[in-house]
Amino acid sequence: MDINIFQYEFILKGLLGALFASITAGLAGTYIVTRRMVFLSGGITHASFGGIGIGYFAGFNPVVGAAIFGVLSALGVEYLSVRHKIREDSAIGILWAFGMAIGIIFIYLTPGYSPDLMSYLFGSILTVTYADIIALGIMSIILISYFTIFYRTILYISYDETFARTYSPYVNIFKYITTSLVALTIVLNIRMAGVILVLSLLTIPPNIAMIFTRVYSRIIIYSMAAGFAGTATGYAISYFAGIPAGATIIFTLVVIWGIAKLFKQILYKKGLILND
Amino acid sequence: MNYLFEMNGISMAYDNIFALKDVYFKVSENDYIGVIGPNGGGKTTLLKIILGLIKPVSGKIIFNKSLKNGSGIGYLPQLSTGDITYPVSVTDVILSGMMISKKIISKMSLSDRKRAEEVIDELGLREIAKASLNELSGGQLQKVFLGRAIIGNPSLLLLDEPGNFVDSNFEIEFYDKLKDLNKRMAILMVSHDIGMISAHVRSFACVNKGLHYHPSSEITNEQLAAYGCPIKLITHGDVPHTVLKTHS
Numbered sequence: 001m002d003i004n005i006f007q008y009e010f011i012l013k014g015l016l017g018a019l020f021a022s023i024t025a026g027l028a029g030t031y032i033v034t035r036r037m038v039f040l041s042g043g044i045t046h047a048s049f050g051g052i053g054i055g056y057f058a059g060f061n062p063v064v065g066a067a068i069f070g071v072l073s074a075l076g077v078e079y080l081s082v083r084h085k086i087r088e089d090s091a092i093g094i095l096w097a098f099g100m101a102i103g104i105i106f107i108y109l110t111p112g113y114s115p116d117l118m119s120y121l122f123g124s125i126l127t128v129t130y131a132d133i134i135a136l137g138i139m140s141i142i143l144i145s146y147f148t149i150f151y152r153t154i155l156y157i158s159y160d161e162t163f164a165r166t167y168s169p170y171v172n173i174f175k176y177i178t179t180s181l182v183a184l185t186i187v188l189n190i191r192m193a194g195v196i197l198v199l200s201l202l203t204i205p206p207n208i209a210m211i212f213t214r215v216y217s218r219i220i221i222y223s224m225a226a227g228f229a230g231t232a233t234g235y236a237i238s239y240f241a242g243i244p245a246g247a248t249i250i251f252t253l254v255v256i257w258g259i260a261k262l263f264k265q266i267l268y269k270k271g272l273i274l275n276d
Numbered sequence: 277m278n279y280l281f282e283m284n285g286i287s288m289a290y291d292n293i294f295a296l297k298d299v300y301f302k303v304s305e306n307d308y309i310g311v312i313g314p315n316g317g318g319k320t321t322l323l324k325i326i327l328g329l330i331k332p333v334s335g336k337i338i339f340n341k342s343l344k345n346g347s348g349i350g351y352l353p354q355l356s357t358g359d360i361t362y363p364v365s366v367t368d369v370i371l372s373g374m375m376i377s378k379k380i381i382s383k384m385s386l387s388d389r390k391r392a393e394e395v396i397d398e399l400g401l402r403e404i405a406k407a408s409l410n411e412l413s414g415g416q417l418q419k420v421f422l423g424r425a426i427i428g429n430p431s432l433l434l435l436d437e438p439g440n441f442v443d444s445n446f447e448i449e450f451y452d453k454l455k456d457l458n459k460r461m462a463i464l465m466v467s468h469d470i471g472m473i474s475a476h477v478r479s480f481a482c483v484n485k486g487l488h489y490h491p492s493s494e495i496t497n498e499q500l501a502a503y504g505c506p507i508k509l510i511t512h513g514d515v516p517h518t519v520l521k522t523h524s
Contacts, residue, residue, distance in 0.1 A: 034363055152384065156372040160358035163424075166327045166351050167376040214363045214408040 013133060014125055014235040020136035021192050021201060022227030027143045028185035029202035029227075030209070030220045031178060035158045040077055042199050043092035044183045047073035047099030049195050051187075052120050053106030062120065063132070066190060069099060070183035078179050082172055123194030123246030125235060132191045139188050143181060147220070154178060155216055192231075193246040201227065204253040211260045230256050279304045280343055280432050280462055281326065286335035288321050295321040299335070299487040305431065307462040308454075310477035310493075312470050313505055317484040319466045323434055326464075327351060342431045348376050350430035350461070352421050354437050360409040366420050367405050370395055373427035395423045399453065415446030422450070426457060433457060435465040451476050470495065 032041045051069030055062030073095050081088045107117060119127040147154065157164045157174055164171050186198055193201045209222035234249030241248070267273045283301040287294060296318040303309065313319050324330045325337060327349060343349060350373070364372075374388045396405050399419050404412060412420065418438060425433060438450065454463060454476065467473045470480070480490040482505035490499065 036359075152372070152375070155364065155368070156375060159362045159364050159369070159372070160353075162329075162353060162357040163351065163372070164375070165329055166349070167378075210363070215365070216363050216368075219363060 010125065010239065013128055013130075014239075015232065016133050017125060017128055017136065017192055018228055018231035018235060020133065020140045021189050021231055022205070022224050023140040024136060024143055024185045025189060025201045026205055026220055026224035026227050027147050028182045030206045030216070030223055031154070031158065032182055033203055033206040033210075034216070034219070037179075037182075038199070038203055039089065040074075040092055040179075041182060041186060041202065043077065043096045043099075044070050044074050045186050045190070045195060045199050046096045048183070048187050048190070049120070050099035050102030050106075052190075052195075053103030053110075056117075057106040057110045063135075063187065063191065066187045067184060070187045071180045073099065074179045074183035075176055078172075078175055082175075119194070120190060121194050121196055122244050123190070123192050123197060123249075125192070125238075125245050128191050132188070136188050136192075139185060143185065146177075146181065150174070151217070193249060197246040197250050200250045200253065201231070204250070204257055205230070208253070208257045208260050211257075211264050226253070226256060226260075278342075279340060280307075281337055281339045283325075284336045284338070286325060286332045286337060288318070288325060288330065288332045294485055296325075296332070296483075296487075297485045299483075301481065301487050301489065303432065303462055303464060305462055306458060307464070308458050308476070308478045309462075309464050310470065310473045310480045311464060311466040311483055312468065312473075312480055313483035315468065317505075319483050320436065322483055322487070323351075323436055323464075323466060326432075326434060340431075348428065348430055348432075350376075350425035350428065350433040352418075352425045352433070352435045352438060355414070355417060355421075360412075360417070363408060365406050365408055366401060366412070366423075367392055367396065369409065369420055370401075370423040370427055373424035376428045376430070391427055395427045399423050400449075415450075418446065418450065422453065426461075429460070431461050433461050433463045435463065437466055437468070 032038055048066035048070035051065030051067065052062040053065075054069075055065030058065075077088065077091055077095065080086050080091055118124070153168075153174060157168075157171055161171060161175075186202065189198050189201055192198070205223035205227040206219055208226040209219040212222060213219055230253035231249050234252040235245055237243075237252065238245040238248035264273070280303045282303075283299050286296060286299040286301075288296040299322070301322075311319050311322065321330070325332055371384055371388065371392045374384065374391070396402055399422065401416070401419060401423065404416060409417065409420070422438075425435075433454075435454075454465075457463065463477075464481075465473060465477060474480075474493050474495065477493050479492060480495055482488045482490060482500065482503040484503075484505050488503035488505070490503070
């Protein structure tokens with residue numbers, strides 16, 4: 001089979017995108033899943049859509065707008081939860097809808113047709129630029145360094161925040177930094193999977209990993225592997241079947257999760273492992 | 277005897293309601309004090325002020341140098357803090373007690389790991405060292421948290437309601453361990469069950485907004501009433517070492 005330049009570019013972008021998406025989502029995803037921040041992350045994701053809308057309207061890169069909205073809403077919710085001034089889940093719910101509303105209003109106000117709007121909602125490898133891939137690559141390096149250097153600090157603060165406060169005055173700073181990095185990870189992956197589906201890219205792989213291990217560092221590694229398998233396979237299927245990439249990736253990941261669960265169950269039934 | 281910390285006129289209020297009012301309290305090396313009082317009387321607030329988690333609205337707390345440099349305070353919180361479904365092993369949780377002398381830079385050295393192994397053996401946790409928390413019983417969990425509190429060799433150990441989850445076998449073992457630890461550190465133990473802890477502590481601090489120090493482990497209902505500490509004293513019949521006085 002001849003590979004033309006278009007196919008070559010698609011394969012290269014797809015593989016690099018899948019690699020960096022699974023690295024960033026594996027690290028940030030393990031953090032949010034074990035800290036039970038999935039709902040908060042959903043809020044951040046949808047709030048960032050407001051930034052996309054303003055980006056369109058004002059004529060700057062929508063990803064930059066999304067990053068600003070994502071990080072600010074992440075910091076806002078963490079700040080409110082530290083202060084105990086408001087019900088956290090309500091705050092997230094308001095933020096979630098408000099971000100989407102702003103996004104829709106500004107896109108509506110923008111004259112002309114927005115061709116890649118759908119790609120922000122559902123994700124598309126065709127509109128992913130090399131700049132997007134490079135940004136994800138840089139984010140991978142930042143996250144790997146951060147989690148390597150501060151591994152135990154992050155682990156212990158997430159596990160028992162109250163106890164961590166007794167020895168460290170920096171608990172809040174770490175929470176703010178880590179949540180901001182999570183927000184940036186989500187925003188950069190929106191190009192890959194879309195606003196509606198990106199969160200699953202972060203939450204399904206750690207849940208696959210936790211079927212096999214209870215060790216934090218291994219959850220991260222297994223998540224990356226599961227994420228890469230699901231993302232790369234999903235892209236390939238989406239390309240050949242001509243269906244949206246984001247949806248195909250998520251579908252593939254859920255299938256992997258189901259197979260892993262079943263596999264574990266069979267091993268357990270056969271008495272090959274002790275706990276299920 | 278050297279003091280570890282001294283509270284001078286400490287008051288704490290939430291939303292203009294006093295949780296603690298004008299508290300004077302001094303804890304010395306090797307003290308073993310039971311902190312008692314009704315729910316909402318300010319026991320947990322007292323612990324939080326000692327731990328530096330909250331700042332009092334007025335008054336001063338002066339720490340001895342030994343509490344300030346490194347080893348500091350060992351803390352065993354109520355079991356409700358922390359997420360027991362979190363993916364951490366027993367060894368990891370115990371190691372986290374070493375963070376007290378680390379702050380940010382969090383690499384664990386070989387000597388930290390050796391110290392963790394010592395604590396694991398000392399508390400008889402060898403068999404479950406690699407287990408995750410959700411596989412443990414309440415008593416085992418309590419011992420793991422005790423391990424986390426003492427791994428840094430603190431000079432003061434704070435325990436918040438440790439009796440709650442300890443079954444009778446664990447209870448005997450747990451209090452024996454505390455007696456042993458008391459030879460090298462002062463212990464401050466919050467409990468609502470005076471009957472249970474009076475066999476172990478050497479003195480009481482009754483906390484109900486104010487604090488009354490009672491320099492003996494013998495305490496009567498009349499004294500509790502006089503201290504403004506409305507809690508019921510339940511005598512435990514024939515339990516050995518019970519030193520409660522009954523009404524005459």
